[in-house]
Amino acid sequence: MVDRFLRNEGYFRIFHAANCQEALAICRTDKPDIAILDVMLPDGDGFALLTSIRRFSAMPVLFLSARGEDEDRLLGLGLGADDYMVKPFLPRELVLRLNMILRRVYASPTVEHMPVFGLGNYIVDLEGAEVRSEQGVQALTAKEHALLVKLYRERGRIVTSDALCQAVWGDDYFGYENTLMVHIRRIREKLETNPSSPEHLITVRGLGYKLLVKEG
Missing domain, CATH: 1.10.10.10 (Winged helix-like DNA-binding domain superfamily/Winged helix DNA-binding domain)
Structure with missing residues (x-):
């Protein structure tokens, strides 16, 4: 659903990862502009995955997870995520947040x-x-x-x-x-x-x- 909605909004280079291992490989080889991570994954969790990504990349990251407790949200942000959204979510809000992050990271004169x-x-x-x-x-x-x-x-x-x-x-x-x-x-x-x-x-x-x- 997220893939379909993002493509309709003009995102054209979208990669899928079913687990942490696949996600790390994609981040290393394809170098996406931004990553959307879940917390609960088959071979680990999104927090550990983000820690691994941060060892070689400062790419912006948005968490999209059903785990909405304050401690999970603050943990994700504390590890270096740029935003944290809780499921269920409005697809349009996801796109707006992604666009805000991308403008801030890649279009900032600073x-x-x-x-x-x-x-x-x-x-x-x-x-x-x-x-x-x-x-x-x-x-x-x-x-x-x-x-x-x-x-x-x-x-x-x-x-x-x-x-x-x-x-x-x-x-x-x-x-x-x-x-x-x-x-x-x-x-x-x-x-x-x-x-x-x-x-x-x-x-x-x-x-x-x-x-x-x-x-x-």
């Missing part, structure tokens, strides 16, 4: 001429959407990238939670405050030695967040 800068023992490469350290390379998801772009542009200054939500979700950002906290935590896990006691991405209680970058 991906051009992005800097590379250091944060302690970490190198943040906004052009390549990754964080490098002695432990290896970690890809930034689309939302993590958008948040870091906004924070870097306002480095040293407080960026309100509303401003960060708007940078990621656009004008229709109300209700995403808790989701923002999940993404901030995931960013800290990638660029802080101790994410529970951050040195670079600081919380300013009651206001928002501040990125501390040593210039020069």
Whole structure:
């Protein structure tokens, strides 16, 4: 049903995967622009699948699942998903959400001429959407990238939670405050030695967040 509806809406390059193994093969070889994942799969679950995908790709991901509990939704978003929809769903809403993600990821001017800068023992490469350290390379998801772009542009200054939500979700950002906290935590896990006691991405209680970058 999803395949038929997407083709009617103009999506023409659609791949099917019946399990995690097939999905990983498709993501590696065909490199789709976006992935729609279920949580419950024959040979695993969508959360583990997303973790595997994130080891080699920052492609946007939307979860479409019957599991609608808050902990499942927050887990999916925390692992780097761009959105989480619960079944039953309106096919038109699915297309609208997919289009919003694709416009944000692939049509955003913020991906051009992005800097590379250091944060302690970490190198943040906004052009390549990754964080490098002695432990290896970690890809930034689309939302993590958008948040870091906004924070870097306002480095040293407080960026309100509303401003960060708007940078990621656009004008229709109300209700995403808790989701923002999940993404901030995931960013800290990638660029802080101790994410529970951050040195670079600081919380300013009651206001928002501040990125501390040593210039020069």
